[in-house]
Amino acid sequence: MIEIAWSNFTPWSALVGGILIGLAAASFLLLNGRIAGISGILGGLLSPARGDIAWRVAFLAGLIGAPAVWLLATELPAIEIKAGYPALIIAGLFVGIGTRYGSGCTSGHGVCGLSRLSLRSLAATLSFMGAGFFTVYIIRHLLGV
């Protein structure tokens, strides 16, 4: 049986934040005609083509700059990173290689792909969600870390 962590569950802020993410993807799509896939936008900078760099840097600057802009109005919510440095390095390498081989991450496949009812993105999303559930199960419940 699944036990819900009611004290951590934040349905309203999750929904509002999700709608904001949807609006970001929608404006990117309707203004620029592109999929807001973060791993693709970042990864594309590693094989740069002429005229294909500025918009990528601009999108990433917005994303990375969001906390600073947010701080002008109010405090940032807590960011708890419990993984140690070796784990973060392994995780980063896996996320970097995996998202490029799989042509997308939570934004490109998860949000945009599912929004356009792509079976390919559904397969990708099930793959990374499944692997995510499995990995956390191994780490927290079998290894007990």
Next chain:
Amino acid sequence: MKYSLASLFAGLVFGFGLIVSGMANPEKVLGFLDIAGLWDPSLAFVMGGAILVGVLAFAVARKRTLSFLGFNMKLPGHTHIDKRLVLGGLMFGVGWGIAGFCPGPGLVALGAGETKAAVFVTAMVAGMAIFEVIERNRAKA
């Protein structure tokens, strides 16, 4: 210029969405992925909210050949599900489960000044660079 400004705007709003939703916090993401522990379903609501808006946006986009700013619509054309897609997805999922970071939240946490996020993002970019090298060698062979 218009193109980059729209990109900057979209990136910023995306970042706000990740902050508001709590998804910039890896511990919250791991609370969703830990289905055998005390489960926090919040991430499903984030996806739900985003997809709700996304479905409407794609319904509009599908009928257009040019964007509202007059740029060509560049929508993915691939529909086949292959080994690369699934293995890449699985590999990404393992990394996601280890640290609780996917690319967007990693970059937002980096922007919030978290040293650990900087380490994650550096390793992630290194992983993407490894992919590029492997692909280029494959193309040559």
